[in-house]
Amino acid sequence: MSGKTSKAQSAxxxxxxxxxxxxxxxxxxxxxxxxxxxxxxxxIELCHADKDMAVVPLTTEEEGIxxxxxAWLGGERAALLMQSSGVGNCVNxxxxxxxxxxxxxxxxxxxGEWGEFNPWQIPMGQATADVLRLGGVRTLRLERAEDAxxxxxxxxxxxxxxxxxxxxxxGQRMIGTKSFEDKP
Amino acid sequence: MSAPQLxxxxxxxxxxxxxGELLVVAGLGSAAWDCTAAGDHPLTFPLWGAMGSAxxxxxxxxxxxxxxxxxxxxxDGEMLMGLGSLATIGSHGPRNLAVVxxxxxxxxxxxxxxxHTAHGVDLAAVARACGFADARIVRSNSEIAPLRAAVxxxxxxxxxxxxxxxxxxxxxxxxxxxxxLKHRFREALLGKKAATx
Numbered sequence: 001m002s003g004k005t006s007k008a009q010s011a012x013x014x015x016x017x018x019x020x021x022x023x024x025x026x027x028x029x030x031x032x033x034x035x036x037x038x039x040x041x042x043x044i045e046l047c048h049a050d051k052d053m054a055v056v057p058l059t060t061e062e063e064g065i066x067x068x069x070x071a072w073l074g075g076e077r078a079a080l081l082m083q084s085s086g087v088g089n090c091v092n093x094x095x096x097x098x099x100x101x102x103x104x105x106x107x108x109x110x111x112g113e114w115g116e117f118n119p120w121q122i123p124m125g126q127a128t129a130d131v132l133r134l135g136g137v138r139t140l141r142l143e144r145a146e147d148a149x150x151x152x153x154x155x156x157x158x159x160x161x162x163x164x165x166x167x168x169x170x171g172q173r174m175i176g177t178k179s180f181e182d183k184p
Numbered sequence: 185m186s187a188p189q190l191x192x193x194x195x196x197x198x199x200x201x202x203x204g205e206l207l208v209v210a211g212l213g214s215a216a217w218d219c220t221a222a223g224d225h226p227l228t229f230p231l232w233g234a235m236g237s238a239x240x241x242x243x244x245x246x247x248x249x250x251x252x253x254x255x256x257x258x259x260d261g262e263m264l265m266g267l268g269s270l271a272t273i274g275s276h277g278p279r280n281l282a283v284v285x286x287x288x289x290x291x292x293x294x295x296x297x298x299x300h301t302a303h304g305v306d307l308a309a310v311a312r313a314c315g316f317a318d319a320r321i322v323r324s325n326s327e328i329a330p331l332r333a334a335v336x337x338x339x340x341x342x343x344x345x346x347x348x349x350x351x352x353x354x355x356x357x358x359x360x361x362x363x364x365l366k367h368r369f370r371e372a373l374l375g376k377k378a379a380t381x
Binding site: 030031054056057058059060062063064065066067068069070071072073074075076078092093095096099100101102 | 207209229232233234235236237238239240241242243244245246247248249266268269271272275276362363365366369370373374378381
């Protein structure tokens, strides 16, 4: 299920991907890399449509850690979008954040924690927060759409003003649970 | 195929001599020692870890600094660990990025075990298939001058797999403190404001 606001629901559903995009803009994020997730579909589209952002699709999530470090060396801020299953791919590269103090802002859509239909998503989803913590990444939870702007802004400040790695974990309950009945 | 004959330290020295505005990311291990042997420089960022990340750091830097040339110098083992980054770079097509792989066909820091390139894996062909503007294997001294010209002036993304002798050389180590390496690079590139931005 995407984060898209349907016409029927537009009066009550908050466009949280647009709020995250706005937070990234306000925090001067110029490079956005991602391995796609259905939950990030709209945010990815918003970033691609934004002429002030260089958007870099990746083959694996850890590429985004190196990209963000290179961006910072060159004077730009980067953000990395991924699904929780990608967090484990990043672990060794996180030494860039711990050793060098490279700012790193990760926005993770969670799987395997709320009504998950695919059992293969559950082990990494359940381990995501602990894996990040062990890798030296601070985590903030985003559980309510109306908090998207504030939470991503807070995370960006922690990362860029605090010279560290910060991940926002967007709850699967908020994104909506995917099933094979959902058409893309 | 005959054994590689090129001297990795001479290649790197030739690339970094009169380096001008060049920004350099050096992959962990021998490539970082080679760059340091050519002269420790604030605008060279030597990696001591994060194996497989050198090319992606180069891409982030190249995107942030489109007016500067960016060179990634790394080894075949490091490149093999980040092979997907060639697809990422090829699809993005940064014109100011060049990658030079010093290919001794060995994991030089861990006992000289053979890498996949010793068994015929052609990294330049991979880069070419990924859409690099130019990608080739360099085997002879006569190719070094054109290599240098391409790295400094050619339209990227560029990829050169330089076949070098698998010889253990004296260690010439760069500073090890990552935060220091980061600060000195940013200050040299961005000025004093780098510390407060």
